Amino acid sequence: MNEVVNMRTSEHTWNGFKRLDGRIGIRNKLLVIYTVECSHFVADEIVRRMNCSEVEVVGFQGCTDNEYAVRLLIALIRHPNVGAVLTVGLGCEYVQPEWLCRIAREEGKPGAWMFIQNEGGTEKAIEKGLGYCRDMMEQLKQVPVVPMGFSDLVVGAECGGSDFTSGLAGNVVVGRFFDRLVDQGGTAIFEEIVEAVGLLDSLLDRAATDRAREEIRYTYHKALDYCKSVRQYSVSPGNFAGGLSTIEEKSMGAVVKSGSRPIEGVLKVGGRPGHPGLWLLDSTPDPHWMQFGITNPNDNEGLTDLISCGCHLTFLVTGAGNVVGSAVAPVIKITGNSSTFLRMKDDMDFDAGAVLRGECSLDELAGRLAGLAGRVAGGEMTRSEALGHKEYYIPYKYQDKNVGVKRVCDQIEGEV
Template sequence: MNALNRTWSGYLRQDGRKGIRNRVLVIYTVECSAFVAQEIARQSGNLDVECVGFEGCTDNEYAVRMLISLIRHPNVGAVLAVGLGCEYIQPEWLADIAKEEGKPADWFYIQQNGGTVSSIKKGLSIVHTMLDELKQTSRVPMTFSDLVIGAECGGSDYTSGLAGNVVVGNFFDQLVDAGGTAIFEEIVEAIGLGHLLSARAATQEARKDIECTYEKALQYCKSVRQYSVSPGNFAGGLSTIEEKSMGAVIKSGSRPIQGVLKVSQKVPHPGLWLLDSTPDPHWMQFGITNPNDNEGLMDLISCGSHITFLVTGRGTVVGSAVAPVIKITGNSTTYANMIDDMDFDAGKVLDGLCNQAELTQELMEMVCEVAAGTPSKSEALGHKEYFIPYKFQEKEVVRRACEK
């Protein structure tokens, strides 16, 4: 049976979207409340209780929009917001947003609840009540047309552009053809290929947005005199940013690009989308484009990705909060060395053990299983990494830099 014809049960949300997980999200609104929030999640003893938050006590639109998008994410069923009491991001209005989405929600201040011990006890009581409520969530059929899947690279080597990213691109083509949604990012890893991306634009507006996004990333790289290529990439057999870019871009497949998304923007309609996570020109500073893989994964998840692909030739151990991560490598040696962490070996195609079509079908089957509830390896191990930095982006795509 072709995986495209598979169905599984999802969790119906008030906005009509369907989730593949039904998680309680514990949010801390400042670093000072992080320990209490993390202990609530840890002591709950339930892998479906997760903790995320923002460390800053001053305003940051990027972080606020990120937290709101995670509250609204279809994989999230309930929300508990924990604040200290004097920070900018207020837990009450985060809980109110969750209630507007039809999700069980609650909040409290540690300052008003007696401190650490009593706050953890209160939070655990709330979370256990929420877990009981979530047992009543309506279940509905899901197919590939309901899925949003994001992809990024992490620790590329020479096999990434030959196998790892290639199978993702082939998968994305089939996902889009089935009526689903695919998101790829890392425009700073597309240096030298802007003309190829703009040629695939679905509309004239999409072409302008792609060109502006590419030009912004290029100017950033020039300004800091650093491109998104690392010693690990060189050790893995890559020689230039252009060579790495070819591998990074091939994960987008071959379908028309519908447009450019900003971080935390809901996908307007199905199809293939480019995610712009590079800060806009007047907020540029060194190291702010892609500080680590988990920042990129959270950016993809903020746009509604049910599952994310992390393609790495070198290997990685991370997972993420909210959405499962499927870790893919084109290097069979890496897969064998990191069998506890890597989910999918695309290197078999380089050894002649299968063809690209067979490999793509195998990845589709794995996605079906994970979407139906089978934990990815990072989920089973309890990896819940995330990163929400201080960052700045305009709500709309900025074209000023390339219109001058």
């Protein structure tokens, strides 16, 4: 279906789920959270036996403390697409399920929690969890349904498996959509600062304020230092095979997905935009003595990071193709490579290659993407949702929302 929506003139609306904090969700999910890898199986089995597309599982594998992971889990609990929460722990881990359940209840969402050790083992814990879930699913039927439109929408974007078409069509149409979304009072979030190497001046020129400019500058240099420290830039053999030659060339194609509107500021993972507009998400680890892994080791982490900032849905632009979805928010997979779209048509949602064949303009293509986004927001399943893809990834990472950005911004305010 190629419905074209002109966001400048359209009053396109759909029904959403009203939360106690005033935000509106496009899905009404029950989230089952495991708080340590030892409780992963029980959480998965509860979701499998519920056999309901609105019941999802996420969790954190680690047993020791990690503020980044806890903050991200809290953000998912507060997400407008989430209406109820069950937290499942083993009984001896650091991240306590009772803490997370309490946050859900404070948000006005049904919540329950348990320790597998206290319940007597696997089967007893699964049965207890199923009882909790059935009760909460009944409560979710009472959530108020209200109209929402593009001005209420928060959309995130990232790219993966990029090829030469990503910077010519796939990312470009997302940028056009983002411009229209922001103009309509909506919120857009883009990430992958490690794929902005060489474009600092371009980003600084788009800063909405002096504070935003310093946030961008700090975030860019931190990412560049990080890439140097791990001796790896965000460019891969697959990118080279797809026609990209350098990280700078890839950066130009990656940043174009942000569109052309002013950048309001930089968000940390789990942060919420202070007002509508275009925002940059910083997911690069901050310096700290405890740091495992590297930033965005896979697309699933990037999507989870975007969703933690409140994105109702996300765009994943890929040249080579991808199959993933998300446990909390729909993922619309876009490609500028029509061959990829045809080869993987059961997994891909949107073919932006029509503009490269001269079959439509970029404005018309952006209108088609807006039509798809509106239908998905209104309940139409994406390909990944229909297939049952519910990926997520929460690594050990250190991100201090008070480090760096706060220091330089406080300095600016002190000079004014």
